[in-house]
Amino acid sequence: MPDLNKHQVAIIDYGMGNLFNVQRACASVGLRSVITADKDIILQAGGVILPGVGAFGDAMNNLKKMDLVGAIKDRIGLSKPFLGICLGMQLLLTESEEFGGHKGLDVIKGRVIKFNSIDKAGRKIKVPQVGWNRVFFNKIHPAFQGAPILQNIPDGEYMYFVHSYYAVLDDTSFVLTKTNYEDTEYCSALLKDSICATQFHPEKSGLKGLRVFKNWAQIVSAHSELMKK
């Protein structure tokens, strides 16, 4: 049996990108984590992080090949803390238009689409977006104002993004924050029950990014305490 006291958080390793810095960010806020593809650990850990950079299709193929699709869906079904980062957010959606279209995990209804390559004035837009951009709270949903994951994050804070595609949710009430890149306003973080996901990289976003991890760490320990009772 995996030692859950040792590994509070499972960072899912499915061969997509650099997971070490997600682990370092966890360590810096006192979260003990393990980089793993072990289904038992994924199901039982106090918190699960689905990170990832790269192509949507490759990512889904890897998850299928490693037989992790069911484990991730089962895990989410348990309503325990789950954090998706970047591609790990996009994979939660129904489908992506990347390279001819791919089905996603379909945990959140919606699509992943590409930034336009030209703006309204016919000027070329750099895609991917690489760099810092501002994250604004979705004010239509006042319940999100006090969302624990955003504690001590100022409205309009800068976070670090690297992406060519963005998520369009069918039910916009799950939109936690919005960001504008070259006149496209999109969902830069979502929140649905125990699922939180960010298009930006909190592990690369300085102290404010670490604050997101700190908040999530508190969510994970609060949930674990609750389970003990």
Added chain:
Amino acid sequence: MAKNIRIIPRLDIKGPNLVKGIHLEGLRVLGKPEDFARFYYEHGADELIYIDVVASLYNRNSLHNIINKTAQEIFIPLTVGGGLRTIEDIRSVLRAGADKVSLNTAAIKNPNFIYEASRIFGSSTIVITIEVIRQADGKYLAYIDNGREYTGVEVLAWAKRAEELGAGEILLTSVDRDGTGSGYDLELIKTVSDSVAIPVIASGGPGKLEDVKDAIIQGGADAVAIASMLHYHVIKEAEFDSGLFSEGNVEFLKSGRVFTNFKSEPLPLIKKYLIDEGVQCRLYNEQDTYAGPK
């Protein structure tokens, strides 16, 4: 709404030391890279670039130590380049704490390396460094081994090819301008930036604030790498004597003889200047209730 331009301190590294040369040669030791990195992180750097300037020639264990120390305390993107030849080299640098790698020599010798590396690590992890020397006839050619070795490869064609093969960004370094303080090569930046969809980081030459603005507004750079202007500020005015920085030949460096053609500028002031000039960039707010790792 325009995008935010990134300001990226570039740290050239030789062995355990931060160095700075002219035309990537004639290196002076400035101090410990991890000290400068921490200082820039705390003063609003958007990313950091480490280039091991002699790694193509010697081994690089000390680089891994520096990356490791850096990654424990800074949480902004760190790009590491210099002498990375294999997928395993890339993996070990990422494992040590880099977020992205920059490739030059190995990519020019085997362009397919870009494709392979970007499939494995994602395009966003793969930065292609192009070291450029302008020829007498005005042609821009790419060089390898830190501007030492001629390849005959034409820069614009190479930039487009690198993009097709999966590169996520281009670090465009003018070897002619590097360490001179005479300003970025604006024509070079504009030519490449206009022709590729991926971000271009301008590098080599800034000696004063106007140079940085010109690279962005005239050159169309998506990000700017700055070295001497920032390093000089740290040495001249920052708390270099406070124990925050390791020992170095401080008196000699403070005399400014290494930096004859540079104005020393702190990072927050560069950003403030750019914002006043209409450039959009990330304002850094030091206030935070969470102080970060101890």
